[in-house]
Amino acid sequence: MVTQTVILNGHIIDSLILAKVLDAIVMLGGRFDLLEVKIGETREVSSHVMIQVKAETSSLLGEIIEAIQPHGATVEIEHDCTVQAAPADGILPDAFYASSHFPTQVRLNGQWIDVDRVEMDLAIVVRQNPLSASMIPMAEVKKGDLIVTGSEGVRVFPLERPHERDVFGFMEAQVSSERPHRHIICDIANRMRKIKQGRETGEPLQKVLLAGGPAIVHAGGREALAWLIDSGYIHVLFCGNALAAHDMEAGIFGTSLGYSLGAGRAVPHGHEHHLRTINRIRGIGSIETAVESGVVHDGIMAACVHRGVNVVMAGTIRDDGPLPGVITDSIHAQTAMRAALPGVGLVLLVASTLHAVATGNLLPATVPTVCVDINPAVPTKLSDRGSFQAVGLVMDSSSFLGELARELGWEDKEGPR
């Protein structure tokens, strides 16, 4: 799809000039967006409209522009984006363009090209041969990289309303503990079912990402999540040291942070269980080996290993251990998380403020996202930090995962419902 912005001024409404121009665009096979519309307040005052003309090919676009120019459509004067070389590794030029998480294009050598790796709060690096542009974190910049500066020659596209009419159709944060959850969970399940079917029928690969916190295990959502992973509904897991540690603690000791998951009571020396678990896995060398050797035989991490789920574990300051595989350098962790994002078509952020905000901020605004937390402050915070597209669900993570899994066919110990 190629585009060109044109401007139309004058008495364009009553004279039907605007109607004529828009009709011509459509009749010739193009499409349009009205970017700006200012109607003259009185009959004596001109109106002003900015139209973005879209066509499948540049020759069709040229044909359309040629057809509408005689009616006053004036091609907006456009300039290439400006670039400056990065002065040193990890340092951006002062006037660097700071990205948003919306689809973005830059104009290079007279043509608009899409910017890859859309993410908020990054810079844009331009490469020649072949001509390309992608967003780049500050830390990854190398001396001499050509970085886009200022805002000329950069355009950002508002989100188009998705075709599917479900809870994600409005792409706006809705946070309420008083809304019914069921229809939201049904919509999430439908999306997950479609993605799974798409993967099985060879459609372009889409992935479901879940970023979660240890409360999933404490609250009793472990079996449901393990089932979802085992059944092929989740393909990427972002978590920290704790989710993995408590999941395997539950597998080995039957406790979570020392509490018996069965009896719901603290067991003697239970508070040491997660440390002993971490120590055991460190001794074995990796979670994969622990699962393959049968030391860890069920739960979330075992399901991940069995299904080949891409797990990125990012460490934090007060981590015990940590477990082997936990990335303790936060910049390296960001890089590993970014590398797992291409193809992600649905994101579930469950019971973790830290991982929810971190993951949310790495995502383009186009990815449907759900944030589930018992505390309404978490989805609100996520929205405040810019990920306004996330649908907020205020509920217990165990209830959420249980309902979601049951919607997809899980039959838990209490029997089918």
Add this chain to the structure above:
Amino acid sequence: MSRLLMCRPDYFGIEYEINPWMRISNASNPTTCQAQWQALVHVLEEDIGVKVEYIEPVHGLPDLVFTANAGIVARGKAVPSRFRHPERRREEQYFEQWFERHGYEVVRLDPDLYFEGAGDLLGFADVWFGGYRQRSDVRAYTVLTEIFHKEILPLELINPKFYHLDTCFCPLSGGDVLYFPGAFDSYAQTVIEARIESTRRVPVPSVEAERFACNAVCVGRHVVLPTGCPETTKLLEGKGYLPHQLELDEFLKAGGSAKCLTLALD
């Protein structure tokens, strides 16, 4: 008293071809030209009581006689034309000088913004109409709206024979309009129908449109139009106008008639 600007046809002739009416081989007769032009002046001055102002003819500028294309004049301001064809571009300086010498505030358009004066811009007290696509550029009307603070509705002209708005559209003093619908695209026809009620619209038959029935001068109830337009004459009489039919065929050879030969000054 109404004032009109005119130019003696001393150097009028068919010296180039810039519209479908012009054929160099179809030369005009200078004696007949003078007689037809004098008859027009006589009717305007003596029968209708118009004050005619004159611009000096210039050798080598055969179309200077078509003063409707000098520019547009309103409220003491004059915006001189910017001709599309180089053959007529040489007239611009003479018209500009005339406006300046006669005390008008001259407002100039960009040289490459085509606008052919009262030939393409006509209207009523509340709304003006601007012909475009053949000669004038539709963008000119956005600028003219700002200069005159008027609503100007552009109308697309689709027939090269009716290359100026004044060849197919003539607002009359009583709020009526003589016009030839076939000269306009469907959007323009819809605009005319939306802005001028049906009882005010006087469509002329195509055979008379091709005689330039719409290229008429209306002053009060008087309407001066070319001969050979009996149906139009009848329609005008039926609406209470006083038609004056004049032989102007020498000028039709260049694609002009009564209206093209005059410019309303106020």
